[in-house]
Every structure is written in structure tokens, then in C-alpha cells.
Amino acid sequence: MAIYHIVLFRLKPGVSKARVDHWSSLAKGMVGQIPGLRELQAGGPLAATAARAKGFDMGIVAILEKPNDVQTYAAHPAHLEVQKLREELCDDALAYDLEF
Numbered sequence: 001m002a003i004y005h006i007v008l009f010r011l012k013p014g015v016s017k018a019r020v021d022h023w024s025s026l027a028k029g030m031v032g033q034i035p036g037l038r039e040l041q042a043g044g045p046l047a048a049t050a051a052r053a054k055g056f057d058m059g060i061v062a063i064l065e066k067p068n069d070v071q072t073y074a075a076h077p078a079h080l081e082v083q084k085l086r087e088e089l090c091d092d093a094l095a096y097d098l099e100f
Contacts, residue, residue, distance in 0.1 A: 001099050002038070003064040005073070008056035010092040020058065023089055026082050027060060033078045036069025037062060056094070070097055 024042040031040050040062040045053040064070060073079055
């Protein structure tokens with residue numbers, strides 16, 4: 001069963017679109033580098049429902065092959081690089097993992 005790793009991000013004030021785009025590109029580039037990571041999509045909230053986002057400006061959905069891949073993903077150097085940049089750009093993050 002696949003694991004859906006969902007993370008919401010609250011950007012710091014003044015973070016430019018260019019920096020967010022760079023971070024998003026790095027995040028998507030983890031596919032093929034991290035064992036078990038099948039797909040990753042990133043983007044802002046849907047305009048029609050953004051009011052329900054509670055201040056979260058950005059989100060990712062990473063699809064992993066199995067539960068153990070979450071730990072592999074979290075500790076992988078490519079993820080640590082993306083996470084370091086995320087800490088520079090974001091005030092808060094909320095992660096949630098689901099198995100389907």
C-alpha cells in the first residue's frame with residue numbers, strides 16, 4: 001500500500017516567489033534520488049478554498065511505496081537539503097502520513 005506524506009507550510013513574511021519556486025524544484029527533484037519515493041507534487045492552495053487553509057501557503061504530497069520508506073525519505077541527504085531550505089522559508093509546517 002502506498003504512503004501519502006502530506007506537508008503544509010506557512011511561509012515567512014516577504015519570501016519571494018522565486019525562492020518558493022526554487023524550493024519546489026528541489027523538492028520535486030528528490031524523485032529518483034530517494035529510494036521508495038514515487039512521486040512528489042508541490043503547490044499553493046486552491047484559490048476557491050484558500051480561506052480554509054488556516055494560513056498555510058504551500059503544500060506537498062509525496063507518494064512513497066511502503067511505510068518504511070518514510071524513514072528512508074526523512075534521513076536521505078536530498079531531503080535534508082530541501083528541509084534546510086524549508087526552515088529558511090517557513091515559520092511552520094504540518095506533516096501527516098496516510099496509507100492507502
